[in-house]
Amino acid sequence: MQNLIRAARSAQKHAHAPYSEFPVGAALLTSTGKIFTGCNVENASFGLTICAERVAVTKAVSEGYRKFRAIAVVAPHKTLTPCGACRQFLAEFGDIEIICADSRRPGNPRNFRLSQLLPEAFGL
Ligand code: THU
Numbered sequence: 001m002q003n004l005i006r007a008a009r010s011a012q013k014h015a016h017a018p019y020s021e022f023p024v025g026a027a028l029l030t031s032t033g034k035i036f037t038g039c040n041v042e043n044a045s046f047g048l049t050i051c052a053e054r055v056a057v058t059k060a061v062s063e064g065y066r067k068f069r070a071i072a073v074v075a076p077h078k079t080l081t082p083c084g085a086c087r088q089f090l091a092e093f094g095d096i097e098i099i100c101a102d103s104r105r106p107g108n109p110r111n112f113r114l115s116q117l118l119p120e121a122f123g124l
Pocket of ligand 1: 017020022024039040041042049050051052053080081082083086
């Protein structure tokens, strides 16, 4: 999955994170092998910030893709795991693999299933 991490690192460069100075990149792999990327997009009204994972998912869904295999997420200094809101957002589309890597040392990722990170996800 190094190619997915590479795509996430590339998207991280586009992060708009002037307030946190914490750029995040994500790359979502569809069941057809297509990759959609995302970065965090912050706003002066802080609560409007959108996480990298949700940008990638909304890009994919808006182009007709709903079946996903995995998402890679990269952040500086640490192997970030997706925030609670993003876990629930991802759960809408199934129990995918989540690959978390430090963008500066991407060779040693942590891998999870979404159901490990969000057991008993809310559903209607
Ligand atoms: N952030 C993400 O993009 N994804 C996450 O899963 C957690 C946090 C972003 C939001 C904000 O722009 C910055 O990281 C600091 O919280």
